[in-house]
Amino acid sequence: MSDQKKDHKDLREECVRQETIFQGRLLRLNRDSVRLPNGVETTREVIYHPGAVAIVAREGDELLLVRQYRYALERETLEIPAGKLEPGETPEACAQRELREETGYQGKLTYLGRFYSTPGFSNELIYLFGAEDLVWAPLTADDDEFLGVERMPWEAAIHKALQGEFQDAKTTLGILMQAGKTRD
The missing domain is CATH 3.90.79.10 (Nucleoside Triphosphate Pyrophosphohydrolase)
Structure with a gap:
C-alpha cells in the first residue's frame, strides 16, 4: 500500500468530550473535543439535525x-x-x-x-x-x-x-x- 493511501480505520476521530452549546427546536450545536488519528486533541463544532x-x-x-x-x-x-x-x-x-x-x-x-x-x-x-x-x-x-x-x-x-x-x-x-x- 502506498504512503498516500490510508486504511479507513486510521482516519477515524475519537470523541473525548461533548458539550452542547445550543439546543433549539430544529437543531443542536455541539463543540466536541476529539482525538485525531495522530493523537492530537482538537475541537469540532457539529450541528445535529433530524433529517x-x-x-x-x-x-x-x-x-x-x-x-x-x-x-x-x-x-x-x-x-x-x-x-x-x-x-x-x-x-x-x-x-x-x-x-x-x-x-x-x-x-x-x-x-x-x-x-x-x-x-x-x-x-x-x-x-x-x-x-x-x-x-x-x-x-x-x-x-x-x-x-x-x-x-x-x-x-x-x-x-x-x-x-x-x-x-x-x-x-x-x-x-x-x-x-x-x-x-x-
Whole structure:
C-alpha cells in the first residue's frame, strides 16, 4: 500500500468530550473535543439535525417549485418542496406531507437517493423523492411558513440546474437526479 493511501480505520476521530452549546427546536450545536488519528486533541463544532426530505414534483412537463424568503440568506429562493422529518416519521410519509403542505398536491413517490447537505459540520441527511401523478389534496401550511408555488417547464429546470442557476443544492441535485432517472 502506498504512503498516500490510508486504511479507513486510521482516519477515524475519537470523541473525548461533548458539550452542547445550543439546543433549539430544529437543531443542536455541539463543540466536541476529539482525538485525531495522530493523537492530537482538537475541537469540532457539529450541528445535529433530524433529517429532511426534498421532492421533485412534476405535473406533466412542469416542475413545481416553491418561492420563499430564507432569513439566513436575507433573500427569496426558488426551491423544490422540502421539509424536516418529525420524530418517528418515515422519509416517505414526510415527503408526502411536505408536498401537500407546500404545493397542495400529493402524488406517487419514487425514491431518488439521499445525501448529506454539509458533512464538514452537520449530520443533516436529505432524502430525495420524485413525485408524479399529482392530485389536489392540500394540507394547511405551517404557521411560520410563507411561500408561493411556481411552475417551470421541466427542460428549463434541467437547463438551470446544469448552469448552476439554482442557488439551493438540494434543488439542483434533485432535478439532476430525477433527469438522470427519466433518461435511463
